[in-house]
């Protein structure tokens with residue numbers, strides 16, 4: 001940063017922020033625990049399961065949206081930012097959850113979805129009511145492309161493709177204009193150019209903080225600043241629509257908006273956590289967003305490693321990643337944010353397939369791969385996020401028919417592809433492998449009917465392996481996926497080298513062996529994991545010999561001698577000097 005930069009004078013915080021040694025647990029309330037038998041998880045269900053979270057040892061709950069919503073995108077389409085959807089409970093339930101979590105030393109992070117609202121939000125209802133409504137400019141309204149007839153295919157103001165298939169524009173008959181929706185047509189994009197919009201959002205955020213919440217996970221926050229001219233995007237071969245990302249991703253005013261938000265909402269408050277979800281963010285940009293001196297965000301969710309298996313045409317077309325691609329990607333991010341900024345660490349969330357099915361081997365080495373992946377994630381430098389059920393090794397769901405699919409992204413994709421001649425069997429392969437419904441099957445608590453999730457009819461099917469894979473079967477069982485996660489979380493809390501040490505990848509003779517050293521003064525850890533389903537002889541730079549006197553802090557297989565160079569499939573060892 002040049003010395004002319006006014007921000008350069010601002011001292012970075014002197015104390016280490018609490019979230020550097022914290023682990024966050026994501027609750028997707030709809031699928032976590034149902035308390036009233038309607039088949040949909042709710043806030044009282046979360047309260048009932050706080051014991052599980054405390055036992056696991058997590059510090060923070062990130063609650064996916066529980067606000068009032070038509071549920072077109074399971075709550076990521078909000079019609080009232082300051083009320084609880086009746087399906088999840090009441091504001092009294094929320095306050096009780098907040099109190100009870102706090103009493104156990106667990107913080108609560110709210111999901112903040114302000115790139116767009118629901119089309120049923122009163123702001124949008126007003127905005128669409130007439131061209132001269134005072135809220136017209138709160139959203140992105142545009143005329144049809146010049147020289148075309150409004151409402152016809154091809155007349156959309158830009159050629160951009162929606163994240164959820166089709167155009168990003170929806171024609172509104174009543175006022176004869178189109179509105180922008182980067183996601184579903186029921187999720188119109190808010191116009192952040194309008195200062196009234198920004199102030200309304202900041203005021204809402206302040207009220208949640210005043211209520212006692214501990215921060216926000218900010219949905220697609222890198223999309224809030226659009227290039228005001230909205231230029232057409234490039235159309236890749238075989239695509240109908242253009243790629244608008246260069247014009248709506250990391251737009252010209254993004255840093256300005258985030259700094260303004262920081263001033264208006266977070267200045268003068270402490271103990272909070274902010275994490276921005278940023279599809280398409282590069283390591284260079286991530287450093288800027290998370291440099292404490294710039295006062296934007298604490299950390300971001302990057303997407304590089306969850307895009308490694310996406311094909312050119314779309315995420316539903318599989319691409320086989322190079323061997324070792326996951327470790328290489330993590331290393332790139334560790335290196336990029338080593339001095340300035342901070343990483344968030346995750347393998348899954350409510351938008352991704354299940355970790356062990358995607359990155360591991362859920363057939364032959366289910367337990368081994370689930371625990372190896374957890375080990376390499378949790379022992380990197382950064383703040384780890386656990387997605388509900390990941391700590392149990394939950395797997396992808398065997399979707400047999402499109403009738404089992406619930407997610408708007410998959411259903412829109414299915415509709416678009418069948419219109420173009422695709423057939424169910426073929427489309428289900430992609431949806432089954434990468435679709436978001438995999439992450440949204442109910443949490444498997446025990447071997448009882450519906451896995452203990454509900455006494456009613458679950459809104460989406462329970463995975464048929466629930467009798468084998470469930471929390472009850474793993475509590476207190478040495479070597480279980482759950483107990484392994486517990487040990488990893490405890491390590492982070494107990495050893496400052498895990499939270500604060502430097503990271504250095506150590507070449508180990510194979511791209512699929514992820515070996516790295518963490519170091520804080522004299523405290524040194526070596527993590528070695530075989531991320532493949534074949535045995536490998538590990539050839540560390542300098543060999544394992546220097547570690548002969550080390551202790552094995554943690555393993556996921558019966559311990560061998562410390563210096564044994566042969567690693568079984570998905571074996572992971574953590575050495576301490």
Ligand code: TEU
Pocket residue numbers: 073076077113163183219220277279315350351409436
């Ligand atoms: O997701 C944003 C996003 O870019 C993707 O992860 C998206 O879910 C999709 O899978 C891309 O193929 C966030 C939320 O996490 C997601 O649940 C919402 O549907 C979306 O924003 C819109 O709010």
